[in-house]
Amino acid sequence: MVKVDYEFRKKIMDAHIIDTLKYCYQCNRCTDVCPIANIAPDRYDPRSLILNSFLGFKSTIFSNEDNFFIWGCTVCDTCDEVCPQKIELTEVFTVLKNMSIAEGKGPEYYTTQATAIYESGKAIPSQPAIERRREQLSLPQVEPPSVEEVQKILNQTKLNKIINK
């Protein structure tokens, strides 16, 4: 039997920026317009992901061995736009992705990028070759951010623990 995880369910329900009624009647518009469900229907389905999330079926979502079930979302926000109930699906999927990362199950790209941001303040750190190219193009130097400030903030949010720094 599937167990309802109430704490998980509360997290999901709290994910909305603009507060609206969160009744999903499974009309399937999200899946209809999803570019990924369109090409990989067996592996990614926003309708069922929302259903399991709203019901609090955490174990059903996270026991799926293929993490594409969560990470297939390309963050195009199209489903949010067409949902007749104005459910902010992408916000819910962000909660799921954050949980997947916390469990160490996210694609490597994400923690690699977060590490670059933690270490340099930038997702793509400055490189000598590009700095030279900027000069050739008569562009000013990119003003470097305070890495100290960035790390203080990210230690507060405990991102350092998530990425093991």
Place this chain on the structure above:
Amino acid sequence: MAKAESEYKLFQGCTIGNRIPFIEASARKVFDKLGIKTSEAPFACCPDPVGFNSVDHTSWLAMGARNLTIAEQENKDIVSLCNGCFQTLKAVNHELKHDEHEKQKINDILKTVKREFKGSINVKHFVEVLHDIGVDKIKEHVKNDFSGLKVACHTGCHYNRPSEIMQTDDPMEPKKLRELVAAVGATPVDYEEEMLCCGAGVGNAEEAPSMQVLANKFNSAIEAGADVFVVVCPACFQQMDTNQKKAGQQSNKTFNIPILYLTELFALAFGENPDDLGLKYHRSRLTSFLEKYGFK
């Protein structure tokens, strides 16, 4: 609309600033021509709404808020050259302005670096800023007319969605980019997959579906007779400019279509030289397009 003498803080973002700076070169030239003033600031990563927000939402909010406080200190609005930075900064600004509890939580974090988010500035996409200048004023600067050029407009997802927050344009039928492309004489084509994502987001997890989405996008535009794509986001630009071979392998096609940033099309229309714009750094060749319109 911004006041004539007002100045924006320029947010070029990590991808344009530290990977494909030639996009910034075209943007600065176009801004200069149109009298749009900008200045620099030591911004950190926006951070990435697809990558970093997926890792930890609170860290994303706090880092976004820190960037906003830098512009707030000078009481200047931000103009973003990138869809992703634009969505992050606008969404963080919105979320913290409308959620007192969340704002308190983030300000408690920012206290450690002696900052406070106030919510006193606005964030704009460069397409909005150009559109506010007005099509007629832009036409006055056109030296090279792009009549006959069929353009597949691709706004990308984060330019206008989620629309309740972004408020940039129509969420599923954006018009501003089409109007701007038409301002330099080119013709925006109608193609079925105009609103389709470029596929970059899913590419962070897996390459094959990302290339399939991209191939579907290319096929649709080419069938509609497009000569070039015009884009307004560096993530879309990179996905479309560098992955044509892979997308072709995925769908048994050969793609060879120029990808132009809107500011590059404008700079060329305003009389700039392709060399000064660093157009040689594009991966998909622009040679025949440039020759056709008399550039050497």
